[in-house]
Amino acid sequence: MEAPYIVIIATGSEITAGRSLDTNSGWMANQLFELGWKVKKFIALPDDPELILSELQTLKKLAESRPVLALMTGGLGPTEDDYTLETVLKLNGKKSFSVEKAKIRLTRVYESRGKQYSDILPTVLRQTFVPEDCKILDNNVGIAVGFVEPIGVDSYLVCMPGVPSEMKEMFTRRLTPELKRIYPRENLVQKTKWLWNIGESLYQKDFIEKYREDLFSDVEWGVTANRGYIKCIFQSTEPKSLEKIIFALESQYPKIISDDVFSYVHEELILRKHTIAVGESCTGGLLGKKLTDSPGSSAYFLGGFLTYSNALKVSLLGVPANVIDEFGAVSRETAEVMAKGIFEKTEADYCISITGIAGPEGGTDIKPVGTVWIGIKTPDGMIQTHSYIFPGNREGIRENASNTALFLLYQSLKQRNV
């Protein structure tokens, strides 16, 4: 069988009105890629039954000539602007029925709130309905039942809730085994590396162009720009070809290459039983937030200081007022004594300080907006400082600064590992 033409459809007027960001489609595309399928198109439509029906009819038509897999999220909820079921019934001329298991689940939810079956609103009950003769996808997180509906030879329309946690559970546990059963897959392997403070076009010129003939005959490559780093992605059916490329990349960029620093830092700090504390000025808590994104971060993250004002730099971290007066709050000297102060107050193995100008105001000729000093105190007691001029707007500079701080931590952990 030919690989399916895969389309992901997100429904919701909040999406096409720009009030809400569709994160489901990207998540599914990522999962599908790892399973060996590539997505050809994303579509987002408002909660308009005519537009949705017309799109589904187009896909059903396409399914007459090749296998089509359409994955649709949203429109299964309890409000009157949820049209998915009604539209699918019209598409295939079917009737619907209420899934007994989902009805029982819904009743239990109501009972746990001291209510009973008769209290359930009809609009809420509607979420338990699916088309006749479809493949049911149970919802273990919420109420709305998902389903897989045939739309042609080897062609299916999958309908799932728009709530990300419900969709993800349903996709992983219920849908993935079905898809594996139905469709053949490409046996793709993927490798990703991060390069710090380098632009996409320079990378393409210096690396991709240089090795095009030697390395990229059977490897696809991609690159995405992030805050502070680019992700270099390579895909192939040949694991050995990927290994060669990673070796060349590491040889060319030994000082700015990394793996996923977020997961590395998390795992290594736990493994080594090392602790960390922070002192943030311009990032206002963003570094602490990133360090506590992963469950289990309490094993290493002690806490820290948000010294946004100069007064708090002095009173909380013991930065001498004359250091700020003489060198400025954004300086090597301030970053260094901040790191020292964090250590004195927390005794953490790693202490990271950030002080900079996030803008849009506050820049000067000598210290333009984007100037950031980062201090890092390592377990040996040494304090290193690093300065950057990050590009971008306020948000970009703050993201750059906190990501780069994690990269410095990554490098320090790596060095000590060798």
Added chain:
Amino acid sequence: MEAPYIVIIATGSEITAGRSLDTNSGWMANQLFELGWKVKKFIALPDDPELILSELQTLKKLAESRPVLALMTGGLGPTEDDYTLETVLKLNGKKSFSVEKAKIRLTRVYESRGKQYSDILPTVLRQTFVPEDCKILDNNVGIAVGFVEPIGVDSYLVCMPGVPSEMKEMFTRRLTPELKRIYPRENLVQKTKWLWNIGESLYQKDFIEKYREDLFSDVEWGVTANRGYIKCIFQSTEPKSLEKIIFALESQYPKIISDDVFSYVHEELILRKHTIAVGESCTGGLLGKKLTDSPGSSAYFLGGFLTYSNALKVSLLGVPANVIDEFGAVSRETAEVMAKGIFEKTEADYCISITGIAGPEGGTDIKPVGTVWIGIKTPDGMIQTHSYIFPGNREGIRENASNTALFLLYQSLKQRNV
């Protein structure tokens, strides 16, 4: 003229592979809505010239029967997977030329880096090319030039860079005046209110259904779920009808209604010259980060404490160890003494403490995952504490907690305003 059928197209394999989130389309839809136009469809396509051309041909075909406005971002960059220009030339059988002004701009950028025109790579230079006889959209932020290309009667394809800062500037300053000139607009007015800790379906039943006949004959409504709150959106050509709805909504939900708390808190704290400091446990810096998202937040945000570990709650904020032993780190008592400790160390007018269980581990029967205590010390010296059991995963609980803390601050500021 009929209102145009508006489609927004994002190109980029990183989007359809799920490695990057398309935020441009939503931003544009929002802008267009405010200008009086609704978007019918979002499409995202990989960097595949055949797929892009086929989509554009479909839209050109549609433009034979009605005005079509297609807004496309991405594919104008310097890398070889940028196909937009080439595809548009093929679509309309045109040739391209290099825009003199953009070439001069690019040369200046090179000169500022100590290079000269001859150093510019051909792929970089390609970004200055547009189709013959198009309407040029200057890029004041980056290099790639945008353009408006006719695809039928009153129908246009707009091509803009995918870099958000470049696209936004181009859209606002160059494209918007063009669109206003070309297309008639609906004279829509919009009002938005936030309701805290209430579900969408309950809101629909208790408010929308109740007032359906009285209030919603000439008003469209929408609702989006966020972390801790829902946004209730109303649109109409009749400003008076909107006023009536807002009045009814405020009367029904006096205790949980708010405007945009982020901008209100920012403006009011500046206006009143009040300062704020925070002490965060489970949110790890997220509240501080949110309080410093807006430029100018240094007028009120002093800083604070990330007391993730209990030891730091004791040493930095003076929480008595026996309070933690007796009541737990997640308790009314701890939240209260944390707020007190923040004040003692910072003397801020407002002091907010957050302590909770973000999960997935650490929950008990009495204090399940999601339990969060928030303390708020107001300028009168009083400390209030509030407890919540927030739904969702770790990220959701942390977002809920920090947003709700801002809502408590909003309420306190509002009260003192009356």
